[in-house]
Amino acid sequence: MSNKPVPDYAQDFAEMLGHIQQTRQRVFAQANTALIDLYWRIGQTLSHKIAQSGWGKGVVTELAHYIAQADPSIKGFSDKNLWRMKQFYEAYCEEEKLSPLVRELPWSHNLVIFSRCKTAQERQFYLVMAAKEKLTFRELDRQISSSFFERTTVAPTKLSTVLREIHPSIGKAFKDRYVLEFLGLPEPHSENDLKRALVQHIKAFVLELGKDFLFVGEEYRLQVGNQDFFIDLLFYHRGLSALVAFELKVGQFKPEHMGQLNFYLEALDRDVKKPHENPSIGVLLCRDKDDEVVEYALSRNLSPALVAQYQLQLPDKKLIAAKLHELLALHEGVGDE
Numbered sequence: 001m002s003n004k005p006v007p008d009y010a011q012d013f014a015e016m017l018g019h020i021q022q023t024r025q026r027v028f029a030q031a032n033t034a035l036i037d038l039y040w041r042i043g044q045t046l047s048h049k050i051a052q053s054g055w056g057k058g059v060v061t062e063l064a065h066y067i068a069q070a071d072p073s074i075k076g077f078s079d080k081n082l083w084r085m086k087q088f089y090e091a092y093c094e095e096e097k098l099s100p101l102v103r104e105l106p107w108s109h110n111l112v113i114f115s116r117c118k119t120a121q122e123r124q125f126y127l128v129m130a131a132k133e134k135l136t137f138r139e140l141d142r143q144i145s146s147s148f149f150e151r152t153t154v155a156p157t158k159l160s161t162v163l164r165e166i167h168p169s170i171g172k173a174f175k176d177r178y179v180l181e182f183l184g185l186p187e188p189h190s191e192n193d194l195k196r197a198l199v200q201h202i203k204a205f206v207l208e209l210g211k212d213f214l215f216v217g218e219e220y221r222l223q224v225g226n227q228d229f230f231i232d233l234l235f236y237h238r239g240l241s242a243l244v245a246f247e248l249k250v251g252q253f254k255p256e257h258m259g260q261l262n263f264y265l266e267a268l269d270r271d272v273k274k275p276h277e278n279p280s281i282g283v284l285l286c287r288d289k290d291d292e293v294v295e296y297a298l299s300r301n302l303s304p305a306l307v308a309q310y311q312l313q314l315p316d317k318k319l320i321a322a323k324l325h326e327l328l329a330l331h332e333g334v335g336d337e
Contacts, residue, residue, distance in 0.1 A: 036103045036110070043089030046082060088114055095120050101127040108137045116144050125149045133211040142207070146179045150320045158294050163304035166279050167240055178208055178285065178310045185312055191248050195219075195232050198248075212239045220245075222267045231264050243268050243280040253289035253307055255297040262303040285310055 064079040091114040183197040220234040233246040261282040268280040282305035
């Protein structure tokens, strides 16, 4: 009977699987780029023919019939789709910064972006986000429906001075208002209801927060002295290299809420934060807030914290677009002076 040890092939197998997966991803990416290039060329040709040779709907319909009859194996080139390719080309042909980005995304992603976004700035925002965060079509569609671009642009997040000083690269890591329509919560609801629903829909919540957020846990236990304290939700932000504590309030923001949050941040920094990590950040997520009260509360707050509001319905896109238009007009007016 042989006493030879049984060889462990796990590492070799995993390495070969990794090669297969990486190669497959490269093939998919190359195929997608080729397909987008094809749609671009067709859209370019149609745009020029319609402008210079007077091609109309009838000619495009004839082209679609010709392709279908000449090679029945070719799908996806109906007259409707051919017009979309023309629109796709015309949306980006004069945008040098955007045309390379479209080749990083599937056609379905491109289609929803150029057909639903009204400005080059908005298209660039979603193109970059979809590519960077590797959004699925459903996730991208949800972000557009929730006016993610407008909300990020219109309402600057109220941050404490200390938070800006400690995290100068904080950028748009946090928002002033979070849309939680996916929770399906009744009115009224308790803080426990809110917390339980967020945990049950944690993937959707992280999408709303931003994919740099990693969920650590709910009711995160802190022991200070002989007492136990519990943070509602604890996250880690990869980009900021910091723990992020969320405290939930189903009512209106009150200044005294900051004391509890500051206590939690102190305990996290003393007992949980690792030496290489940045100071912890606190987010007080409430149902309602008075911006002036928030400003007063944060002006002398010594902890890196912010106050944000949540809503349970998708925002009115027309209303928020009007606010964005007013904001841009105001900035343009200031620049002209």
